[in-house]
Amino acid sequence: MQVTIDGNSVEVSSETTVLEAIRSLGGDVPTLCFDQRQAPFGACRVCLVGVEGAPGPIPACTTPCRDGMTIDTEDATARRVVKAVVELVLSELPDPPAEHTELAVVARGLGVGEPRWTGRRHEVRHDQRHPYLAFQHELCISCGRCVRACDEVQGAFALTATGRGFDANVAAGLDAGFRNSTCVSCGACADTCPTDAIIEITLLQMSDVP
Ligand code: SF4
Ligand code: FES
Numbered sequence: 048m049q050v051t052i053d054g055n056s057v058e059v060s061s062e063t064t065v066l067e068a069i070r071s072l073g074g075d076v077p078t079l080c081f082d083q084r085q086a087p088f089g090a091c092r093v094c095l096v097g098v099e100g101a102p103g104p105i106p107a108c109t110t111p112c113r114d115g116m117t118i119d120t121e122d123a124t125a126r127r128v129v130k131a132v133v134e135l136v137l138s139e140l141p142d143p144p145a146e147h148t149e150l151a152v153v154a155r156g157l158g159v160g161e162p163r164w165t166g167r168r169h170e171v172r173h174d175q176r177h178p179y180l181a182f183q184h185e186l187c188i189s190c191g192r193c194v195r196a197c198d199e200v201q202g203a204f205a206l207t208a209t210g211r212g213f214d215a216n217v218a219a220g221l222d223a224g225f226r227n228s229t230c231v232s233c234g235a236c237a238d239t240c241p242t243d244a245i246i247e248i249t250l251l252q253m254s255d256v257p
Contacts, residue, residue, distance in 0.1 A: 090191050
């Protein structure tokens with residue numbers, strides 16, 4: 048089948064997602080809950096794009112291509128919604144994300160700086176019971192990547208998504224902590240986390256050094 052992206056046509060197979068089609072042409076859109084090592088999840092709505100004839104923007108990471116689709120990665124409505132989503136995420140953090148994190152990179156790419164509004168912010172809550180991994184719960188944006196990495200990549204099933212809305216977070220070992228969970232210390236969760244909410248303790252200690 049054929050799809051057109053920003054005026055350029057490309058042949059794709061029926062399993063191809065819109066995000067894969069965009070990237071096959073060398074283009075890109077921001078993502079936060081997407082990790083190409085995992086099944087698409089569609090949680091963050093940061094990959095929204097416009098599609099001709101659609102009633103509103105669609106998530107590129109979970110939407111399969113259709114023959115004849117015309118995709119606009121710069122769709123004004125999609126850009127506006129995505130910026131608002133990222134600004135909302137930032138507004139809930141106690142501090143701006145570290146510069147090197149995926150969240151900070153996405154925000155910079157979208158031109159989203161200090162949030163214009165301040166509402167409830169997550170309270171600092173650290174779990175450092177694991178010998179190698181620290182969990183900075185206040186930085187969790189509930190993207191689900193760590194849970195999927197643990198389940199799909201490692202098969203350890205040590206992490207669980209908890210709560211809803213503002214209170215959504217992740218628990219290790221049914222909240223008994225990493226140490227008392229089925230965690231095998233592979234580090235896949237820390238590797239995929241886009242905010243450093245889960246981080247190797249050695250890296251956390253290095254970032255604390257002035
Ligand atoms: S801990 Fe990190 S990877 Fe896991 S849901 Fe929160 S932000 Fe996403
Ligand atoms: S990256 Fe597509 S919904 Fe999160």
